[in-house]
Amino acid sequence: MSVLRAELIKFRSVYSTAWSLLSAVTLIVGFGILYAMVRVSRPPADPAGFDAVGVSLAGVQVAQFAVGVLGVLVITNEYAHGLIRTTFAAVPQRVPVLAGKAAALAGVVFAVSLPAVVGAFIAGQSVLAAEHLDVSFSEPGAARAIVGAALYLAVVAVIGLGVGATLRHTAGGVTAVFGVLVGPQLLTGFLPTGLAEDVYRWSPAPAGLAITTVHHDSTSLAAGPGFAVLLLYAAGLLALGAWRLHHSDA
Amino acid sequence: MIEATNLTKRYGDRYAVEDLTFTVRPGMVTGFLGPNGAGKSTTMRLILGLDRPTRGSVTVNGRAYAAHRTPLREVGALLEARAVHPGRSPYHHLLALARSNGLPRSRVLDVIDAVGLTELARRRAGRFSLGMQQRLGIATALLGDPHTLILDEPLNGLDTEGIRWVRGLLRDLAGQGRTVFVSSHLMTEMALTAEHVVVIGKGRLVADTGLASLIAESGHSSLEDAFVDLTGAATEFRSPARDGADR
Ligand SMILES: Nc1ncnc2c1ncn2[C@@H]1O[C@H](COP(=O)(O)OP(=O)(O)OP(=O)(O)O)[C@@H](O)[C@H]1O
Ligand SMILES: [Mg+2]
Numbered sequence: 001m002s003v004l005r006a007e008l009i010k011f012r013s014v015y016s017t018a019w020s021l022l023s024a025v026t027l028i029v030g031f032g033i034l035y036a037m038v039r040v041s042r043p044p045a046d047p048a049g050f051d052a053v054g055v056s057l058a059g060v061q062v063a064q065f066a067v068g069v070l071g072v073l074v075i076t077n078e079y080a081h082g083l084i085r086t087t088f089a090a091v092p093q094r095v096p097v098l099a100g101k102a103a104a105l106a107g108v109v110f111a112v113s114l115p116a117v118v119g120a121f122i123a124g125q126s127v128l129a130a131e132h133l134d135v136s137f138s139e140p141g142a143a144r145a146i147v148g149a150a151l152y153l154a155v156v157a158v159i160g161l162g163v164g165a166t167l168r169h170t171a172g173g174v175t176a177v178f179g180v181l182v183g184p185q186l187l188t189g190f191l192p193t194g195l196a197e198d199v200y201r202w203s204p205a206p207a208g209l210a211i212t213t214v215h216h217d218s219t220s221l222a223a224g225p226g227f228a229v230l231l232l233y234a235a236g237l238l239a240l241g242a243w244r245l246h247h248s249d250a
Numbered sequence: 251m252i253e254a255t256n257l258t259k260r261y262g263d264r265y266a267v268e269d270l271t272f273t274v275r276p277g278m279v280t281g282f283l284g285p286n287g288a289g290k291s292t293t294m295r296l297i298l299g300l301d302r303p304t305r306g307s308v309t310v311n312g313r314a315y316a317a318h319r320t321p322l323r324e325v326g327a328l329l330e331a332r333a334v335h336p337g338r339s340p341y342h343h344l345l346a347l348a349r350s351n352g353l354p355r356s357r358v359l360d361v362i363d364a365v366g367l368t369e370l371a372r373r374r375a376g377r378f379s380l381g382m383q384q385r386l387g388i389a390t391a392l393l394g395d396p397h398t399l400i401l402d403e404p405l406n407g408l409d410t411e412g413i414r415w416v417r418g419l420l421r422d423l424a425g426q427g428r429t430v431f432v433s434s435h436l437m438t439e440m441a442l443t444a445e446h447v448v449v450i451g452k453g454r455l456v457a458d459t460g461l462a463s464l465i466a467e468s469g470h471s472s473l474e475d476a477f478v479d480l481t482g483a484a485t486e487f488r489s490p491a492r493d494g495a496d497r
Contacts, residue, residue, distance in 0.1 A: 089300065
Protein backbone atom coordinates (compact mmCIF):
# COMPACT_ATOMS: atom_id res chain seq x y z
CA MET A 1 0.00 0.00 0.00
CA SER A 2 2.76 2.45 0.94
CA VAL A 3 4.56 1.47 -2.26
CA LEU A 4 1.45 2.24 -4.31
CA ARG A 5 1.12 5.66 -2.68
CA ALA A 6 4.76 6.42 -3.38
CA GLU A 7 4.42 5.39 -7.01
CA LEU A 8 1.28 7.51 -7.43
CA ILE A 9 3.17 10.55 -6.12
CA LYS A 10 6.01 9.91 -8.57
CA PHE A 11 3.57 9.32 -11.39
CA ARG A 12 1.67 12.55 -11.01
CA SER A 13 4.61 14.78 -10.13
CA VAL A 14 6.22 14.87 -13.58
CA TYR A 15 4.96 16.61 -16.70
CA SER A 16 5.80 13.70 -18.99
CA THR A 17 2.95 11.67 -17.47
CA ALA A 18 0.46 14.44 -18.14
CA TRP A 19 1.71 14.88 -21.69
CA SER A 20 1.42 11.17 -22.48
CA LEU A 21 -2.07 11.00 -21.04
CA LEU A 22 -3.15 14.17 -22.81
CA SER A 23 -1.93 12.82 -26.13
CA ALA A 24 -3.74 9.54 -25.47
CA VAL A 25 -7.00 11.38 -24.76
CA THR A 26 -6.60 13.52 -27.87
CA LEU A 27 -5.93 10.47 -30.01
CA ILE A 28 -8.89 8.54 -28.58
CA VAL A 29 -11.36 11.33 -29.28
CA GLY A 30 -9.72 12.78 -32.38
CA PHE A 31 -9.32 9.54 -34.28
CA GLY A 32 -12.78 8.39 -33.17
CA ILE A 33 -14.32 11.48 -34.80
CA LEU A 34 -12.05 11.23 -37.84
CA TYR A 35 -12.87 7.58 -38.48
CA ALA A 36 -16.60 8.26 -38.02
CA MET A 37 -16.33 11.05 -40.61
CA VAL A 38 -14.59 8.70 -43.03
CA ARG A 39 -17.36 6.14 -42.62
CA VAL A 40 -20.05 8.78 -43.08
CA SER A 41 -18.46 9.88 -46.35
CA ARG A 42 -18.38 6.24 -47.49
CA PRO A 43 -21.50 4.65 -45.97
CA PRO A 44 -21.52 0.85 -45.69
CA ALA A 45 -23.42 -1.18 -48.28
CA ASP A 46 -24.97 -3.27 -45.52
CA PRO A 47 -25.90 -1.06 -42.52
CA ALA A 48 -26.94 -4.12 -40.50
CA GLY A 49 -23.35 -5.34 -40.31
CA PHE A 50 -22.00 -1.85 -39.51
CA ASP A 51 -20.24 -1.53 -36.13
CA ALA A 52 -21.08 2.00 -35.04
CA VAL A 53 -19.59 1.38 -31.58
CA GLY A 54 -16.33 -0.01 -32.92
CA VAL A 55 -15.94 2.88 -35.37
CA SER A 56 -16.29 5.54 -32.69
CA LEU A 57 -13.74 3.73 -30.48
CA ALA A 58 -11.16 3.26 -33.23
CA GLY A 59 -8.96 5.96 -31.70
CA VAL A 60 -7.94 3.42 -29.06
CA GLN A 61 -5.88 1.66 -31.72
CA VAL A 62 -3.75 4.79 -32.07
CA ALA A 63 -3.79 5.83 -28.40
CA GLN A 64 -2.43 2.43 -27.39
CA PHE A 65 1.02 3.54 -28.55
CA ALA A 66 0.96 6.58 -26.27
CA VAL A 67 0.06 4.56 -23.19
CA GLY A 68 2.42 1.74 -24.14
CA VAL A 69 5.29 4.22 -24.29
CA LEU A 70 4.16 5.76 -20.99
CA GLY A 71 4.38 2.30 -19.41
CA VAL A 72 7.93 1.86 -20.69
CA LEU A 73 9.00 5.30 -19.46
CA VAL A 74 7.69 4.78 -15.95
CA ILE A 75 10.57 2.41 -15.31
CA THR A 76 13.24 3.16 -17.94
CA ASN A 77 13.29 6.78 -16.79
CA GLU A 78 14.37 5.62 -13.35
CA TYR A 79 17.20 3.62 -14.86
CA ALA A 80 18.24 6.49 -17.11
CA HIS A 81 18.67 8.85 -14.16
CA GLY A 82 20.02 6.35 -11.62
CA LEU A 83 16.89 6.92 -9.58
CA ILE A 84 16.12 3.22 -9.57
CA ARG A 85 18.84 2.74 -6.93
CA THR A 86 17.21 5.28 -4.66
CA THR A 87 13.90 3.51 -5.20
CA PHE A 88 15.31 0.07 -4.39
CA ALA A 89 17.29 1.39 -1.44
CA ALA A 90 13.98 2.64 0.00
CA VAL A 91 12.12 -0.57 -0.85
CA PRO A 92 14.54 -3.47 -1.25
CA GLN A 93 11.75 -5.85 -2.28
CA ARG A 94 11.78 -5.14 -5.96
CA VAL A 95 8.78 -7.15 -7.08
CA PRO A 96 6.38 -5.16 -4.87
CA VAL A 97 7.84 -1.98 -6.37
CA LEU A 98 7.00 -3.26 -9.84
CA ALA A 99 3.53 -4.28 -8.66
CA GLY A 100 3.01 -0.81 -7.18
CA LYS A 101 4.06 0.79 -10.44
CA ALA A 102 1.72 -1.50 -12.39
CA ALA A 103 -1.22 -0.70 -10.12
CA ALA A 104 -0.61 3.06 -10.22
CA LEU A 105 -0.16 3.01 -13.99
CA ALA A 106 -3.18 0.83 -14.75
CA GLY A 107 -5.42 2.75 -12.36
CA VAL A 108 -4.52 6.17 -13.71
CA VAL A 109 -4.61 5.13 -17.37
CA PHE A 110 -8.03 3.55 -16.87
CA ALA A 111 -9.39 6.55 -14.97
CA VAL A 112 -8.20 8.99 -17.63
CA SER A 113 -9.16 6.83 -20.62
CA LEU A 114 -12.72 6.06 -19.55
CA PRO A 115 -14.09 9.60 -19.89
CA ALA A 116 -12.13 10.00 -23.13
CA VAL A 117 -13.66 6.83 -24.53
CA VAL A 118 -17.14 7.97 -23.47
CA GLY A 119 -16.45 11.30 -25.18
CA ALA A 120 -15.26 9.54 -28.33
CA PHE A 121 -18.42 7.43 -28.34
CA ILE A 122 -20.72 10.44 -27.98
CA ALA A 123 -18.82 12.51 -30.55
CA GLY A 124 -18.52 9.57 -32.94
CA GLN A 125 -22.22 8.76 -32.76
CA SER A 126 -23.18 12.39 -33.41
CA VAL A 127 -21.00 12.32 -36.55
CA LEU A 128 -22.52 8.99 -37.65
CA ALA A 129 -26.03 10.42 -37.11
CA ALA A 130 -25.64 12.31 -40.40
CA GLU A 131 -26.16 9.00 -42.21
CA HIS A 132 -28.41 7.54 -39.47
CA LEU A 133 -25.68 5.04 -38.63
CA ASP A 134 -25.51 6.03 -34.96
CA VAL A 135 -26.45 3.93 -31.94
CA SER A 136 -27.11 4.81 -28.29
CA PHE A 137 -25.47 3.68 -25.03
CA SER A 138 -28.23 1.09 -24.72
CA GLU A 139 -27.05 -0.69 -27.87
CA PRO A 140 -26.20 -4.27 -26.80
CA GLY A 141 -22.48 -4.48 -26.09
CA ALA A 142 -21.90 -0.72 -26.21
CA ALA A 143 -21.29 -0.28 -22.49
CA ARG A 144 -18.98 -3.31 -22.43
CA ALA A 145 -17.05 -1.95 -25.41
CA ILE A 146 -16.61 1.45 -23.78
CA VAL A 147 -15.37 0.11 -20.46
CA GLY A 148 -13.40 -2.53 -22.35
CA ALA A 149 -11.60 0.11 -24.40
CA ALA A 150 -10.40 1.87 -21.25
CA LEU A 151 -9.38 -1.49 -19.75
CA TYR A 152 -7.52 -2.36 -22.93
CA LEU A 153 -5.43 0.80 -22.66
CA ALA A 154 -4.68 0.12 -18.98
CA VAL A 155 -3.43 -3.36 -19.87
CA VAL A 156 -1.32 -2.05 -22.77
CA ALA A 157 0.33 0.39 -20.34
CA VAL A 158 1.20 -2.55 -18.09
CA ILE A 159 2.65 -4.40 -21.10
CA GLY A 160 4.86 -1.34 -21.64
CA LEU A 161 5.96 -1.50 -18.00
CA GLY A 162 6.82 -5.20 -18.27
CA VAL A 163 8.84 -4.58 -21.42
CA GLY A 164 10.56 -1.56 -19.83
CA ALA A 165 11.48 -3.52 -16.69
CA THR A 166 12.90 -6.29 -18.84
CA LEU A 167 14.97 -4.09 -21.17
CA ARG A 168 15.74 -1.10 -18.89
CA HIS A 169 16.41 1.25 -21.79
CA THR A 170 13.93 3.71 -23.20
CA ALA A 171 14.78 3.34 -26.89
CA GLY A 172 14.80 -0.44 -26.77
CA GLY A 173 11.67 -0.56 -24.64
CA VAL A 174 9.71 1.75 -26.93
CA THR A 175 10.76 -0.24 -29.98
CA ALA A 176 9.82 -3.49 -28.27
CA VAL A 177 6.39 -2.27 -27.20
CA PHE A 178 5.64 -1.22 -30.80
CA GLY A 179 6.84 -4.67 -31.79
CA VAL A 180 4.45 -6.35 -29.35
CA LEU A 181 1.51 -4.24 -30.53
CA VAL A 182 2.00 -4.41 -34.30
CA GLY A 183 4.81 -6.90 -34.95
CA PRO A 184 2.79 -10.13 -35.17
CA GLN A 185 0.22 -8.53 -37.50
CA LEU A 186 2.98 -7.32 -39.83
CA LEU A 187 4.42 -10.80 -39.82
CA THR A 188 1.18 -12.31 -41.15
CA GLY A 189 1.92 -10.85 -44.59
CA PHE A 190 4.76 -13.34 -44.95
CA LEU A 191 2.88 -16.40 -43.72
CA PRO A 192 0.62 -18.91 -45.49
CA THR A 193 -3.05 -18.00 -45.10
CA GLY A 194 -4.07 -20.52 -42.46
CA LEU A 195 -1.11 -19.78 -40.21
CA ALA A 196 -1.47 -16.04 -40.82
CA GLU A 197 -5.06 -16.14 -39.56
CA ASP A 198 -4.03 -17.99 -36.42
CA VAL A 199 -1.13 -15.64 -35.71
CA TYR A 200 -3.42 -12.65 -36.16
CA ARG A 201 -6.13 -14.12 -33.95
CA TRP A 202 -3.75 -14.86 -31.06
CA SER A 203 -1.69 -11.67 -31.27
CA PRO A 204 -1.99 -9.30 -28.28
CA ALA A 205 -3.54 -6.27 -29.98
CA PRO A 206 -6.12 -7.95 -32.25
CA ALA A 207 -7.13 -10.31 -29.42
CA GLY A 208 -7.51 -7.49 -26.91
CA LEU A 209 -9.20 -5.05 -29.27
CA ALA A 210 -12.14 -7.39 -29.86
CA ILE A 211 -13.61 -6.03 -26.63
CA THR A 212 -13.90 -2.56 -28.24
CA THR A 213 -16.29 -3.80 -30.96
CA VAL A 214 -19.82 -5.22 -30.87
CA HIS A 215 -19.98 -6.99 -34.25
CA HIS A 216 -17.66 -9.89 -33.84
CA ASP A 217 -16.17 -11.39 -37.03
CA SER A 218 -14.48 -14.72 -37.55
CA THR A 219 -10.97 -13.29 -38.03
CA SER A 220 -10.61 -12.47 -34.35
CA LEU A 221 -11.38 -14.03 -30.97
CA ALA A 222 -14.57 -13.07 -29.15
CA ALA A 223 -14.39 -10.17 -26.68
CA GLY A 224 -14.01 -12.20 -23.48
CA PRO A 225 -11.49 -14.80 -24.62
CA GLY A 226 -9.63 -12.14 -26.58
CA PHE A 227 -9.22 -9.97 -23.52
CA ALA A 228 -8.12 -12.98 -21.49
CA VAL A 229 -5.39 -13.61 -24.07
CA LEU A 230 -4.27 -9.98 -23.79
CA LEU A 231 -4.12 -10.31 -20.00
CA LEU A 232 -1.96 -13.41 -20.35
CA TYR A 233 0.52 -11.52 -22.52
CA ALA A 234 0.59 -8.67 -19.98
CA ALA A 235 1.08 -11.07 -17.07
CA GLY A 236 3.84 -12.87 -18.95
CA LEU A 237 5.74 -9.69 -19.78
CA LEU A 238 5.33 -8.30 -16.27
CA ALA A 239 6.61 -11.58 -14.84
CA LEU A 240 9.60 -11.39 -17.16
CA GLY A 241 10.31 -7.85 -15.91
CA ALA A 242 9.93 -8.97 -12.29
CA TRP A 243 12.33 -11.84 -12.89
CA ARG A 244 14.92 -9.50 -14.37
CA LEU A 245 14.54 -6.97 -11.51
CA HIS A 246 14.86 -9.69 -8.92
CA HIS A 247 17.87 -11.41 -10.42
CA SER A 248 20.13 -8.63 -11.59
CA ASP A 249 22.04 -5.77 -10.00
CA ALA A 250 20.22 -2.47 -9.84
CA MET B 251 27.43 -0.43 12.54
CA ILE B 252 28.41 -1.83 9.15
CA GLU B 253 30.19 -5.17 9.02
CA ALA B 254 31.63 -6.52 5.79
CA THR B 255 33.02 -10.05 5.71
CA ASN B 256 35.06 -11.28 2.75
CA LEU B 257 32.94 -9.03 0.57
CA THR B 258 33.66 -9.76 -3.08
CA LYS B 259 32.11 -8.53 -6.30
CA ARG B 260 33.10 -9.58 -9.78
CA TYR B 261 31.76 -7.95 -12.94
CA GLY B 262 32.44 -10.28 -15.82
CA ASP B 263 35.96 -11.55 -15.23
CA ARG B 264 37.10 -8.47 -13.32
CA TYR B 265 37.04 -8.08 -9.56
CA ALA B 266 35.70 -4.69 -8.51
CA VAL B 267 35.93 -5.61 -4.83
CA GLU B 268 37.81 -8.56 -3.41
CA ASP B 269 37.77 -10.09 0.06
CA LEU B 270 36.96 -6.90 1.96
CA THR B 271 36.57 -7.39 5.67
CA PHE B 272 36.04 -4.28 7.76
CA THR B 273 33.77 -2.77 10.38
CA VAL B 274 32.40 0.75 10.44
CA ARG B 275 31.61 1.74 14.02
CA PRO B 276 29.06 4.17 15.36
CA GLY B 277 29.96 7.43 17.06
CA MET B 278 32.56 8.62 14.59
CA VAL B 279 33.04 9.61 10.99
CA THR B 280 34.74 6.88 9.00
CA GLY B 281 36.37 8.02 5.79
CA PHE B 282 36.32 5.59 2.87
CA LEU B 283 39.33 6.29 0.70
CA GLY B 284 40.77 4.86 -2.46
CA PRO B 285 41.94 5.90 -5.91
CA ASN B 286 39.55 6.10 -8.88
CA GLY B 287 38.11 2.70 -9.65
CA ALA B 288 39.22 1.24 -6.32
CA GLY B 289 35.72 -0.09 -5.61
CA LYS B 290 34.26 2.43 -3.17
CA SER B 291 30.98 2.97 -4.98
CA THR B 292 30.68 -0.76 -5.61
CA THR B 293 31.17 -1.49 -1.91
CA MET B 294 28.45 1.00 -1.05
CA ARG B 295 26.04 -0.58 -3.54
CA LEU B 296 26.79 -3.96 -1.97
CA ILE B 297 26.07 -2.58 1.51
CA LEU B 298 22.71 -1.29 0.27
CA GLY B 299 21.77 -4.59 -1.31
CA LEU B 300 21.63 -3.03 -4.76
CA ASP B 301 24.28 -5.32 -6.17
CA ARG B 302 24.57 -8.93 -5.11
CA PRO B 303 27.99 -9.96 -3.77
CA THR B 304 29.81 -12.67 -5.67
CA ARG B 305 31.08 -13.93 -2.32
CA GLY B 306 30.99 -12.82 1.27
CA SER B 307 28.39 -10.71 3.01
CA VAL B 308 27.72 -7.39 4.60
CA THR B 309 25.29 -6.36 7.33
CA VAL B 310 23.99 -3.08 8.66
CA ASN B 311 23.11 -3.10 12.34
CA GLY B 312 23.37 -6.86 12.36
CA ARG B 313 21.08 -7.58 9.43
CA ALA B 314 21.33 -7.66 5.67
CA TYR B 315 20.13 -4.32 4.33
CA ALA B 316 17.13 -5.85 2.56
CA ALA B 317 15.98 -7.44 5.82
CA HIS B 318 15.14 -4.03 7.29
CA ARG B 319 11.42 -3.38 6.98
CA THR B 320 11.67 0.39 6.58
CA PRO B 321 15.31 0.79 5.58
CA LEU B 322 15.21 4.57 5.30
CA ARG B 323 14.66 4.73 9.04
CA GLU B 324 17.84 2.71 9.57
CA VAL B 325 20.15 3.76 6.80
CA GLY B 326 20.35 6.95 4.78
CA ALA B 327 22.38 6.85 1.60
CA LEU B 328 23.67 9.23 -1.02
CA LEU B 329 25.05 7.34 -3.99
CA GLU B 330 24.78 9.78 -6.83
CA ALA B 331 23.61 13.36 -6.56
CA ARG B 332 22.10 13.38 -10.03
CA ALA B 333 19.79 10.46 -9.25
CA VAL B 334 16.58 12.48 -9.47
CA HIS B 335 13.99 12.75 -12.21
CA PRO B 336 14.84 16.09 -13.84
CA GLY B 337 11.17 17.00 -14.07
CA ARG B 338 10.35 16.31 -10.42
CA SER B 339 10.67 18.78 -7.56
CA PRO B 340 12.67 18.04 -4.40
CA TYR B 341 9.40 18.10 -2.47
CA HIS B 342 7.77 15.34 -4.54
CA HIS B 343 10.99 13.35 -4.86
CA LEU B 344 11.29 13.24 -1.08
CA LEU B 345 7.57 12.83 -0.45
CA ALA B 346 7.42 9.68 -2.60
CA LEU B 347 10.38 8.22 -0.70
CA ALA B 348 8.85 9.20 2.64
CA ARG B 349 5.56 7.51 1.76
CA SER B 350 7.32 4.31 0.75
CA ASN B 351 8.74 4.04 4.27
CA GLY B 352 5.76 5.37 6.19
CA LEU B 353 7.45 8.64 7.09
CA PRO B 354 5.35 11.76 7.71
CA ARG B 355 5.24 14.75 5.37
CA SER B 356 6.77 16.87 8.12
CA ARG B 357 10.06 14.98 7.72
CA VAL B 358 10.16 16.07 4.08
CA LEU B 359 9.79 19.72 5.00
CA ASP B 360 12.33 19.35 7.81
CA VAL B 361 15.09 17.94 5.64
CA ILE B 362 14.40 20.44 2.84
CA ASP B 363 14.93 23.22 5.38
CA ALA B 364 17.94 21.48 6.88
CA VAL B 365 19.85 21.43 3.58
CA GLY B 366 18.82 24.94 2.61
CA LEU B 367 16.55 24.05 -0.31
CA THR B 368 13.41 25.71 1.04
CA GLU B 369 13.24 28.25 -1.79
CA LEU B 370 13.71 25.60 -4.46
CA ALA B 371 11.47 22.92 -2.94
CA ARG B 372 8.87 23.11 -5.70
CA ARG B 373 11.20 23.71 -8.63
CA ARG B 374 12.17 21.05 -11.16
CA ALA B 375 15.37 19.39 -9.97
CA GLY B 376 16.80 18.99 -13.49
CA ARG B 377 17.67 22.67 -13.58
CA PHE B 378 19.65 22.56 -10.33
CA SER B 379 23.39 23.07 -10.19
CA LEU B 380 25.47 20.10 -9.06
CA GLY B 381 25.79 21.63 -5.60
CA MET B 382 22.02 22.00 -5.30
CA GLN B 383 21.51 18.40 -6.41
CA GLN B 384 24.12 17.33 -3.88
CA ARG B 385 22.11 19.07 -1.16
CA LEU B 386 19.01 17.25 -2.34
CA GLY B 387 20.96 13.99 -2.17
CA ILE B 388 21.96 14.77 1.41
CA ALA B 389 18.34 15.61 2.23
CA THR B 390 17.39 12.19 0.83
CA ALA B 391 19.95 10.51 3.07
CA LEU B 392 18.69 12.36 6.16
CA LEU B 393 15.00 11.75 5.40
CA GLY B 394 14.36 8.81 7.71
CA ASP B 395 16.47 10.23 10.56
CA PRO B 396 18.66 7.13 10.16
CA HIS B 397 21.20 5.80 12.59
CA THR B 398 23.58 4.93 9.78
CA LEU B 399 24.67 7.19 6.93
CA ILE B 400 26.43 6.04 3.77
CA LEU B 401 27.56 8.91 1.58
CA ASP B 402 29.44 8.55 -1.70
CA GLU B 403 31.43 11.71 -2.37
CA PRO B 404 28.93 14.09 -0.78
CA LEU B 405 31.31 17.03 -1.20
CA ASN B 406 31.29 16.89 -5.00
CA GLY B 407 30.19 20.20 -6.42
CA LEU B 408 29.64 21.92 -3.10
CA ASP B 409 30.92 25.44 -2.57
CA THR B 410 33.11 26.44 0.37
CA GLU B 411 30.15 27.17 2.58
CA GLY B 412 28.58 23.84 1.56
CA ILE B 413 31.74 21.90 2.34
CA ARG B 414 32.01 23.48 5.77
CA TRP B 415 28.36 22.76 6.36
CA VAL B 416 28.75 19.06 5.45
CA ARG B 417 31.85 18.82 7.66
CA GLY B 418 29.86 20.15 10.60
CA LEU B 419 26.86 18.00 9.76
CA LEU B 420 28.88 14.77 9.59
CA ARG B 421 30.60 15.50 12.89
CA ASP B 422 27.28 16.34 14.53
CA LEU B 423 25.71 13.13 13.27
CA ALA B 424 28.65 11.10 14.52
CA GLY B 425 28.56 13.01 17.80
CA GLN B 426 24.98 11.87 18.26
CA GLY B 427 26.25 8.30 18.16
CA ARG B 428 25.42 7.55 14.55
CA THR B 429 27.49 5.54 12.10
CA VAL B 430 28.82 7.78 9.34
CA PHE B 431 30.59 6.17 6.37
CA VAL B 432 31.72 8.68 3.79
CA SER B 433 33.88 8.40 0.69
CA SER B 434 35.86 11.30 -0.69
CA HIS B 435 38.90 12.15 -2.73
CA LEU B 436 39.47 15.37 -0.80
CA MET B 437 42.20 14.34 1.63
CA THR B 438 42.50 17.66 3.38
CA GLU B 439 38.77 17.58 4.02
CA MET B 440 38.84 13.98 5.22
CA ALA B 441 41.73 14.83 7.53
CA LEU B 442 39.48 17.44 9.13
CA THR B 443 36.35 15.30 9.32
CA ALA B 444 37.18 11.64 9.76
CA GLU B 445 38.38 9.95 12.89
CA HIS B 446 38.79 6.56 11.30
CA VAL B 447 39.66 5.57 7.74
CA VAL B 448 39.10 2.51 5.58
CA VAL B 449 41.45 2.61 2.60
CA ILE B 450 41.08 0.35 -0.43
CA GLY B 451 43.05 -0.02 -3.63
CA LYS B 452 42.17 -2.19 -6.66
CA GLY B 453 39.28 -3.61 -4.68
CA ARG B 454 41.38 -4.81 -1.77
CA LEU B 455 41.68 -3.52 1.76
CA VAL B 456 44.81 -1.43 2.28
CA ALA B 457 44.17 0.02 5.72
CA ASP B 458 41.47 0.08 8.39
CA THR B 459 42.75 2.27 11.18
CA GLY B 460 42.47 5.54 13.08
CA LEU B 461 43.31 8.65 11.11
CA ALA B 462 46.04 9.72 13.52
CA SER B 463 47.79 6.36 13.58
CA LEU B 464 47.58 6.06 9.79
CA ILE B 465 49.46 9.32 9.39
CA ALA B 466 51.89 8.58 12.21
CA GLU B 467 52.79 5.11 10.91
CA SER B 468 53.34 6.41 7.40
CA GLY B 469 56.08 8.74 8.57
CA HIS B 470 54.43 11.60 6.74
CA SER B 471 52.77 14.65 8.18
CA SER B 472 49.63 14.76 6.07
CA LEU B 473 46.85 12.34 5.18
CA GLU B 474 47.42 13.09 1.52
CA ASP B 475 51.06 11.97 1.60
CA ALA B 476 50.21 8.93 3.68
CA PHE B 477 47.41 8.05 1.24
CA VAL B 478 49.60 8.38 -1.85
CA ASP B 479 52.21 6.18 -0.20
CA LEU B 480 49.71 3.55 0.86
CA THR B 481 47.84 3.29 -2.40
CA GLY B 482 50.78 3.90 -4.72
CA ALA B 483 51.04 0.21 -5.57
CA ALA B 484 47.30 -0.12 -5.93
CA THR B 485 46.56 2.84 -8.16
CA GLU B 486 45.35 1.88 -11.61
CA PHE B 487 44.74 5.18 -13.29
CA ARG B 488 47.71 7.41 -12.77
CA SER B 489 48.09 10.93 -14.08
CA PRO B 490 51.12 11.54 -16.31
CA ALA B 491 54.09 12.91 -14.36
CA ARG B 492 54.92 16.56 -14.73
CA ASP B 493 58.53 17.69 -14.97
CA GLY B 494 59.75 18.92 -11.63
CA ALA B 495 56.54 17.98 -9.89
CA ASP B 496 56.90 15.98 -6.74
CA ARG B 497 54.76 12.97 -6.18
N1 LIG C 1 28.08 -2.35 -13.08
C1 LIG C 1 29.38 -2.55 -13.39
N2 LIG C 1 29.73 -3.36 -14.40
C2 LIG C 1 31.02 -3.57 -14.70
N3 LIG C 1 32.04 -3.03 -14.05
C3 LIG C 1 31.77 -2.21 -13.04
C4 LIG C 1 30.43 -1.92 -12.65
N4 LIG C 1 30.46 -1.07 -11.60
C5 LIG C 1 31.76 -0.85 -11.35
N5 LIG C 1 32.55 -1.52 -12.20
C6 LIG C 1 34.03 -1.52 -12.19
O1 LIG C 1 34.44 -1.80 -10.87
C7 LIG C 1 35.58 -1.04 -10.53
C8 LIG C 1 35.30 -0.23 -9.27
O2 LIG C 1 34.43 0.82 -9.59
P1 LIG C 1 33.83 1.81 -8.48
O3 LIG C 1 32.88 2.70 -9.18
O4 LIG C 1 33.32 1.01 -7.36
O5 LIG C 1 35.13 2.60 -8.04
P2 LIG C 1 35.23 3.89 -7.10
O6 LIG C 1 36.22 3.56 -6.04
O7 LIG C 1 33.91 4.33 -6.67
O8 LIG C 1 35.88 4.93 -8.11
P3 LIG C 1 35.72 6.54 -8.17
O9 LIG C 1 36.62 7.09 -7.11
O10 LIG C 1 36.24 6.89 -9.53
O11 LIG C 1 34.29 6.87 -7.96
C9 LIG C 1 35.91 -0.20 -11.74
O12 LIG C 1 36.90 -0.86 -12.47
C10 LIG C 1 34.63 -0.18 -12.52
O13 LIG C 1 34.88 -0.05 -13.88
MG1 LIG D 1 32.77 6.09 -7.04
